[in-house]
């Protein structure tokens with residue numbers, strides 16, 4: 001059960017949306033929504049953050065090692081060990097058979113660990129795949145998004161199409177990073193969410209984004225094309 005409720009904590013949840021290859025995972029690592037030394041747990045069903053020893057590419061999480069586990073038991077033990085040290089860590093759950101049930105199990109664990117005196121960053125990749133509504137998400141994921149801020153949770157949700165995610169994901173995330181959109185319906189949805197013109201979204205290129213901050217029409221341009229140079 002989440003402990004140490006602190007109503008004064010601000011919601012820092014962020015969603016990241018772009019077509020495939022648009023730079024969602026790059027933005028999660030480099031859009032500066034993540035602390036430099038995070039306590040970070042990732043639901044990483046496709047291994048986007050797998051660390052490769054000796055690779056020249058900047059893989060892992062922003063070049064740092066991520067520890068992956070594919071069984072619930074091994075992940076839960078490693079996660080609580082890491083969280084218990086009170087030191088930064090990057091850890092991922094990559095279930096053998098990703099499913100909504102696995103995603104919700106992961107969210108329940110995060111809710112259980114949440115502590116209003118400490119920030120815990122949580123990434124959920126491809127969130128649309130694990131959701132079956134575009135309405136209210138009434139589950140452990142919904143609970144993390146709606147109640148999590150008071151307990152130090154910062155939820156980073158990643159998805160390709162905004163028209164396929166629960167509205168809870170969009171409405172509870174005051175920060176939004178929008179990359180290239182493949183469908184007009186998704187671009188329109190995000191333009192409305194950010195109170196900007198759809199043309200601004202249509203003009204985006206891979207690894208360029210519009211970053212929505214809290215507040216009406218409060219947006220910035222973000223360019224991560226040079227991040228690997």
Ligand SMILES: Nc1ncnc2c1ncn2[C@@H]1O[C@H](COP(=O)(O)OP(=O)(O)O)[C@@H](O)[C@H]1O
Pocket residue numbers: 018019020021022023024025026027057058059207228
């Ligand atoms: N480690 C890396 N080194 C160099 N380029 C990368 C690396 N990771 C991603 N990229 C570039 O960024 C693009 C977007 O990648 P990514 O963020 O994984 O897309 P998405 O998550 O939206 O599918 C890739 O097509 C690739 O060109």
Ligand SMILES: [Mg+2]
Pocket residue numbers: 024025026048
């Ligand atoms: Mg990705």
